[in-house]
Amino acid sequence: MSKPNESSVKSLNHEHEHKHDHNHQHKATHVHNQPGAGHEDDHHGHNHGALGGHVHATGTKLKWAFLATFFILAVEVVGGSLANSLALLSDAGHVLTDVAALGLAWFAAVQAQKSPTLDKTFGYHRTGILAALANSLTLIIIAFVIFYEAFHRFQDPQPVESTIMYLSAGVGVIVNLAIAFGFRGGEDNLNIRSALLHVLGDAAASAGVIIGAVIMQFTHWYVIDPIISVLIALLIAWNAWKIVKETLHILMEGAPDDFEYDRLLAFVRTLPGAKDIHDLHVWSVTPERVALSCHLIVDPEGSLERSTEVIKQFKQYILKEFGISHSTIELEIDQCGCPGLLCPETLWESEKGVH
Incomplete structure (x- = not known):
């Protein structure tokens, strides 16, 4: 099968626009006299302008975070070299990963503005998820490198230039806090959150370097330098691992943590005209974009108008209660062999001969 070209995409988009009603509701309902007769798809695509503006912001x-972090990197590399401080160079190593992280995140945000295509129907929003995963895995590797270097410093503590340490680290704290302030309001975006964790981790690490530098200046306890390095590495690894778990959950099509299946099932069973729900799938394209598909079993004696009202009320409920605006719903009058809310893998094989 040949790959769809750009002109065919534009043609389909043009045809799609003419199918919208005056209320700007995107619905396609097909009704036959067989089980699985009704199907409705709704993506509420008319908030794309707001989403596009958010992605651009x-x-x-x-x-700007990328450029500011690159400046911190230069300051700490020079300062760590002059001060002979592993703690400061460890922090610079962390900042280096942040430069790469923010560069990837910036690239991902630009990619997310691309329109969907026929072979990437959800667009490029998961570029940010992949960037967050790559960033976090890189941080874990850096943490182990710091552990290794700190081990050698414990065996042979080296004197450091404390004044250069806290001046260089002070620049890092100030600039990182300014970057974090600029990220306010974007915590729901996993890509932003991953970058924010990098920045806050840098600020905390730099603050630790300053404290250690002051202590070493007055006590000459140079073993504090590798101790601070280990603490920085633990902070890096812990935060990175949390992001790894979350990104893998999304890439495995996992449902949002706050989705309550019992509440949805209870609602459907009290919905006039609906009997049950099964073959339910809920997944996150990104943390901000959740999708749902399901089969709704309706009263076989009900009218087309009643079935349409069932779908309308169902969509209103999942939007209000779970923030799900993209859903695909198939109407049935029996369970098509699916025994419960979630259908077994074997059913996928049996349906190949049906569709």
Whole structure:
């Protein structure tokens, strides 16, 4: 099968626009006299302008954060070399990963603005998820490198230039806090949250370097330098692992943590005209974009108008209670062999001969 070209995409988009009603509701309902007769798809696509503006603002924040972090990197590399401080160079290593992280996140935000295509129907929003995963895995590797270097410093503590340490680290604290302030309001975006964790981790690490530098200046306990390095590495690894778990959950099509199946099932069973729900799938395209598909079993004696009302009320409920605006619903008058809310893998094989 040949790959769809750009002109065919535009043609389909043009045809799609003419199918919208005056209320800007995107619905396609097919009714026959067989089980699985009704099908309705709704993506509420008319908030794309607001989402597009949000994505553009995200890209701008990430761009300035990238440039500011690169400045911190230069300061700490020079300062760590002059001060002979593993703690400061460890922090610079962390900042180096942040430069890469923010660069990837910036790239991902730009990619997310691309329109969907026929072979990537959800668009490029998961570029940010992939960037967050790559960033976090890189941080875990850096943490182990710091552990290794700190082990050698414990065996042979080296004197450091404390004044250069806290001056260089002070620049890092100030700039990182300014970046974090600029990220306010974007915490729901996993890409932004991953970048924010990098920045806050840097600020905390730099603050630790300052404290250690002051202590070493007055006590000459140079073993504090590798101790601070280990603490920085633990902070890096812990935060990175949390992001790894969340990104893998999304890439495995996992449902949002706050989705309550029991509440949805209870609602359907009290919905006039609906009898039950099964073959339910809920997944996150990104943390902000959740999708749902299901089969709704309706009263076989009900009218087309009643079935349409069932779908309308169902969509209103999942939007209000769970924030799900993209859903695909198939109407049935029996369970098509699916025994419960979630259908077994074997049913996928049996349906190949049906569709």
